[in-house]
Amino acid sequence: MNAHIENTLFNDRNAAVLDHPADADHLKAALRTLGGGVSIITAGEGETRTGATVTSATALSVEPARMLVSLNRSSSTWPVVERYGHLGINIVGADHESLANQFAGRGGLRGPDRYRGGEWTTAVSGAPLLVDAVAAIDCVVEEAIERHSHVIVIGRVVAIRIGAGHSLLYQDGRYHDVTAR
Numbered sequence: 001m002n003a004h005i006e007n008t009l010f011n012d013r014n015a016a017v018l019d020h021p022a023d024a025d026h027l028k029a030a031l032r033t034l035g036g037g038v039s040i041i042t043a044g045e046g047e048t049r050t051g052a053t054v055t056s057a058t059a060l061s062v063e064p065a066r067m068l069v070s071l072n073r074s075s076s077t078w079p080v081v082e083r084y085g086h087l088g089i090n091i092v093g094a095d096h097e098s099l100a101n102q103f104a105g106r107g108g109l110r111g112p113d114r115y116r117g118g119e120w121t122t123a124v125s126g127a128p129l130l131v132d133a134v135a136a137i138d139c140v141v142e143e144a145i146e147r148h149s150h151v152i153v154i155g156r157v158v159a160i161r162i163g164a165g166h167s168l169l170y171q172d173g174r175y176h177d178v179t180a181r
Helices: 024-032 077-084 094-103 111-115
Strands: 039-043 050-054 058-062 065-072 086-091 120-122 128-130 135-147 150-162 168-171 174-177
Touching: 039 065, 039 077, 039 094, 039 128, 050 065, 050 077, 050 094, 050 111, 065 077, 065 086, 065 135, 077 086, 077 135, 086 128, 086 150, 094 168, 094 174, 128 135
Parallel strands: none
Antiparallel strands: 039 050, 039 086, 058 065, 065 150, 086 135, 120 128, 135 150, 168 174
């Protein structure tokens, strides 16, 4: 397969300069146009449990089974993932929108209080997993690469639970239910 893409706007040396500078605000605006699957990242045990809502969870490879998640280094989640060496990737559906908001920090809940309203179990790695998630992927940290404001976590998949339903999507600052037509 040829990965080369011809686009005269980007390849023409005489093309006009794009209309926005390459800064953080404009990059965020551009990325808001990209819909992403919503996952709740969970880590810790008991009173040290915490987590975050992300659209950055994706497969790095299927053989060997590895996941990739980008976490803000200043978040409360990264130090817990680092300490425990595990993370749960809970792919959520439309029924989990309020839980996704809690883990995104809306409403001010922190740490184990973010787990309110969900039914949780403990995975093989020790990570908390949402019982009725569309799918849940249990990982142990294989590698963490710190770059700029974020850390790229590569997780070795140790267990997978497949539930029912369709994943929730996030685009342009709001959630989208892909089952709604």
